[in-house]
Amino acid sequence: MEQYPTAGTVLAAAETDIGESIEPLGLRKRTAYFRRASAQLLARHDGRVPDSRSELLGLHGVGEYTAASVLAHAYGRNASAVDTNVARVLARVFGSESAEPESSEMWDLSDRLAPPGRCDDFLHALIDFGAAVCTARDPNCESCPFEATCEYETERSTDE
Ligand code: SF4
Structure with missing residues (x-):
């Protein structure tokens, strides 16, 4: 910049x-x-x-992701932008079959969850959370605030 x-x-x-x-x-x-x-x-x-x-x-x-990101981050609009990290976190917490960032289910979910007026903070938080806690290979479920309600973690602990 x-x-x-x-x-x-x-x-x-x-x-x-x-x-x-x-x-x-x-x-x-x-x-x-x-x-x-x-x-x-x-x-x-x-x-x-x-x-x-x-x-x-x-x-x-x-594309859709960049356009939504610009609207949310540069203009403070209520526009959800779902990348790989966001899709992974949402799919795990809500037990979705698809964790694809292109999935309309993920975009709808993100739209519904994003607090009006704070969409940019919401997206940053999810991106950071996906990079630091709910990582692709080794999610740190033991110290995660969603541990009690996350579908992925519930399924995983049932299988153990
Ligand atoms: S409990 Fe585990 S899988 Fe679920 S959101 Fe937290 S880190 Fe991710």
Whole structure:
């Protein structure tokens, strides 16, 4: 954000420099998207990031997850965004068959659970919780606040 604060600064930079800057974020493959989307922002939106889902989805490299994330985090909207971590936590707690982040069940669930006005905090909390406690390979159920009600943990302890 400090290095490329505007769409214009993205376009003025060399593609290799942008790639190196965003590589630590695991986003190097998105370098071309950033440049194309930046050109679109300048051409269509006067350099501003739009605050509507349909306009966001019209930008290169922006899908449902990114559009919802921008709306929740940049504009404080009640927009749920389900990534791998969020889907895993929700599927385990509620005993869903599918933990796919594309699953409409996960998006509906997230929509219903997110407290109005604090969707961004809710999503951050779930992402952090999925990375620190309810991890993919070794969930720390013994110290989890959902231990008593989580479907996954109930099933697991019944099997033991
Ligand atoms: S009890 Fe275990 S599986 Fe359930 S949410 Fe907590 S860490 Fe995840």
